[in-house]
Amino acid sequence: MNQDPLWYKDAVFYELNVRAFCDSDGDGHGDFRGMIQKLDYLLYLGVNCVWLLPFYPSPLRDDGYDVADYYNISPKFGTLDDFREMLDVYHAAGIKVISDLIVNHTSDQHSWFIESRSSLDNPKRHWYVWSENDQRYLQTRIIFIDTEASNWAYDPHTGQYYWHRFYSEQPDLNFDNSEVQEEILNVMRFWLDMGLDGFRVDAIPYLFEREGTNNENLAETHQFLKRMRRVVDDEYPGRILLAEANQWPRDLLPYLEPDEFQMAFHFPIMPRLFMALRKGNRQDVVDIMNDTPPISPENQWCMFLRNHDELTLEMVTEEQRQWMWKEYAPDDRMRLNLGIRRRLAPLLDNDIRKINLLNALLFSLPGSPIVYYGDEIGMGDNIWLADRNGVRTPMQWDESKNAGFSGADITYEPVINDNGYGYQKVNVAAQIDKPDSLLNMTRNLIKVRSAHPVFGRGGFTMLEPENTAILAYERELSEAAKMVVEGAARVLVVANMSGEEQKVTMGIDAVQGTDLLTGQTHHLNGPLILNPYEYLWLKLG
Ligand code: NOJ
Numbered sequence: 001m002n003q004d005p006l007w008y009k010d011a012v013f014y015e016l017n018v019r020a021f022c023d024s025d026g027d028g029h030g031d032f033r034g035m036i037q038k039l040d041y042l043l044y045l046g047v048n049c050v051w052l053l054p055f056y057p058s059p060l061r062d063d064g065y066d067v068a069d070y071y072n073i074s075p076k077f078g079t080l081d082d083f084r085e086m087l088d089v090y091h092a093a094g095i096k097v098i099s100d101l102i103v104n105h106t107s108d109q110h111s112w113f114i115e116s117r118s119s120l121d122n123p124k125r126h127w128y129v130w131s132e133n134d135q136r137y138l139q140t141r142i143i144f145i146d147t148e149a150s151n152w153a154y155d156p157h158t159g160q161y162y163w164h165r166f167y168s169e170q171p172d173l174n175f176d177n178s179e180v181q182e183e184i185l186n187v188m189r190f191w192l193d194m195g196l197d198g199f200r201v202d203a204i205p206y207l208f209e210r211e212g213t214n215n216e217n218l219a220e221t222h223q224f225l226k227r228m229r230r231v232v233d234d235e236y237p238g239r240i241l242l243a244e245a246n247q248w249p250r251d252l253l254p255y256l257e258p259d260e261f262q263m264a265f266h267f268p269i270m271p272r273l274f275m276a277l278r279k280g281n282r283q284d285v286v287d288i289m290n291d292t293p294p295i296s297p298e299n300q301w302c303m304f305l306r307n308h309d310e311l312t313l314e315m316v317t318e319e320q321r322q323w324m325w326k327e328y329a330p331d332d333r334m335r336l337n338l339g340i341r342r343r344l345a346p347l348l349d350n351d352i353r354k355i356n357l358l359n360a361l362l363f364s365l366p367g368s369p370i371v372y373y374g375d376e377i378g379m380g381d382n383i384w385l386a387d388r389n390g391v392r393t394p395m396q397w398d399e400s401k402n403a404g405f406s407g408a409d410i411t412y413e414p415v416i417n418d419n420g421y422g423y424q425k426v427n428v429a430a431q432i433d434k435p436d437s438l439l440n441m442t443r444n445l446i447k448v449r450s451a452h453p454v455f456g457r458g459g460f461t462m463l464e465p466e467n468t469a470i471l472a473y474e475r476e477l478s479e480a481a482k483m484v485v486e487g488a489a490r491v492l493v494v495a496n497m498s499g500e501e502q503k504v505t506m507g508i509d510a511v512q513g514t515d516l517l518t519g520q521t522h523h524l525n526g527p528l529i530l531n532p533y534e535y536l537w538l539k540l541g
Pocket of ligand 1: 062065102166202203244308309
């Protein structure tokens, strides 16, 4: 097991939905024993840390982000013993495991809320945010705009309104109440005691409410998050906290501090990678990277292309959003809230050159990458399913019944079964022996990245050669790191974002570079020619 306290800087993460991964007992839902069975696959792929989507008991209004009991797991996924065994087996194989921690809100079926709403003087009344009217905090945006008209919901039993940032079935906890704070810290301890390696902490900008603000990123919220981090550092050193805050990079800086989160998702770069690719022009990526301030050496960005939610377009202008919808979500059904409910392969026209290219950027931009389960084999989506379920369908292992995911007659959601992306064609078994398959290309990127810590730890310099179809940047280890870290010290990444052949003169001090992915040498003292969507990871010096 990697004992380096900065392990997350070198890690490749895999976002795994236990429900969707492998069903060991034939009830149509994936479970922890199924996850144990699939360990070899994750070892083959080469990922180092798995992020588990919520597995706690839940009525599933928000697919588990509505927790009904923090100290248990949903019986559909197995038992606490199964969970412990999974952790042991994964740890023994060198894979770390983090899970979602949902602290901003609970399910309305949680016993705390059932008590809270039962009377005005119930001891749990102030565990949630109640109000006489729905006119408070009016400067707060609504997140699930397709479903919710207000952040307040009326509770007829006590005649008051309760506050919720997401579905009305997800009442927000009241962090002004010290009992709530203590309880959440205890929830953390419960899972960390079991051996979990950390948390992806959900919806963190919204913990506190203050009149006259937009109720995001408040100072009080940061104070509590620092308490969470102190628990980790004092009682569980080496475990990590990853921030889910859909904000601009500069607004994320207060979260990404040595005394708060080790990691934070870089949300705004994600749509811009898709924008640059569609335009065949690097500028959107250049702009957002120029707008990404430096962070301290202990901290790390977390990069992703897709996840279990809609491809969020919150961090773009209105004009860019309309353009993204037009280009990537031509059918209304593909749109949800401020985003696009599609998977990676369909977004990229199932063109393996484009998928490999975006992966090559995902794995070489500064930060640690996350692969969303199924995207490594180019799984499709089902836009006709409700909410975001269309990107959460069963993992496609082989061409047998239910894609080898489950022996049940009915699975929690149907397996993808259409011409382009059906499990009969898109599955692990069909790709594993083919060196050029998406699975093996992704695996190779992971392998090369993992052999060269410069990708996780090195500095970043954007280059702007004359040809704007070319996105190019350098990653370089500091002088101090060069002494202790293995692999290439300086890497030049060159990517042709367009579907045309491109010629580019790099104009840097190196005369040649060796592609870490193919072993081929490229001369840099003259122009480079790149095929459509071609990318190079050139080791310099
Ligand atoms: C962010 C999660 O990624 C999303 O799936 C969920 O609906 C909201 N937070 C609310 O918990």
